Amino acid sequence: MDTSEANDDTLGIEVILPDGGKPAPCCPHGPTLLFEKVGKGDEKGRRFYACSACRDRKDCKFFQWEDEKVSEARVLAREAENQSKRPPFTQQEYCKRFRKFASLPLDEKKFCQDCQILLLPSEREAHSSHRSTPVTAAQLRRPSALLRPLDNKKSNAQYLFTDRSSHFLLDTLAGLGYKRVLCVGTPRLQELIKLRNLEQNHEPMKSLLLDIDFR
Incomplete structure (x- = not known):
């Protein structure tokens, strides 16, 4: 992990397990993890929150000291950024879309290669300039063959x-x-x-x- 904000004589980084205290802030990938740097002689350093999924700040730039006071404006800006980077559909919406798609006749099952998404009939016109391919029953059972x-x-x-x-x-x-x-x-x-x-x-x-x- 790139931790330039916490990077003096750091020898290692430890994950601090939650003890039922305040909830961790969220980045676009979900709740963050609490980390603590370990210095020479097991000296404990300042704790900070960072992305639980990405280990490179280029992939997720979230960083916040545990004891840092975050303004309401910054919280709102962060929530807006997280919202903008979320998937176009929720998990429940994806499941609902899949059930609708699975019920379509075989000749109407299409997959947009450019957007990497199953196309419902009402969406085909919006994707008309994109590359689309037919979808077989076997591919629906093993969707990684499409993606x-x-x-x-x-x-x-x-x-x-x-x-x-x-x-x-x-x-x-x-x-x-x-x-x-x-x-x-x-x-x-x-x-x-x-x-x-x-x-x-x-x-x-x-x-x-x-x-x-x-x-």
Whole structure:
């Protein structure tokens, strides 16, 4: 993490776990984390809030000292900035859109490559100058086949494994008897676990995907 504001004789940075005190301020990526620099001789330094997702200030410039007094004007400006950088739809809206899209006839299912979004019939005219492609039922079951990979290694790198690699990983995990899997930046492995669970031919496996990708 680039912590130039807290950067004298710092030897390391520690994350301070919340103790039920005041809520952390939010950046565009959500609630921030509280950090503390550790100096020579384990000397504790000043605590500060920074983005919980991005480790480079170029990707998220949020920075605030824990004991800093923030004016109401700055809070309002920060909230406006956070709002401007949020995804175009909430998670609930995305789910509602997906259900509508899934109910469309096959020849009406279109995906905008430029905007990386499933197009509902009422939106096609607005995207008429963009590149769009048909969407198959198989692609809806594995949407990572449609999406461009995110490639910022410091904040949101994704590992889009080939089918062969994904099956090998899943078979290995199942063979080792794992019942819970945390998929970090590996959406195709997550998709494969969900699909295998639907088949009901294998021991069910619980999985959670951690991936900074609003799509």
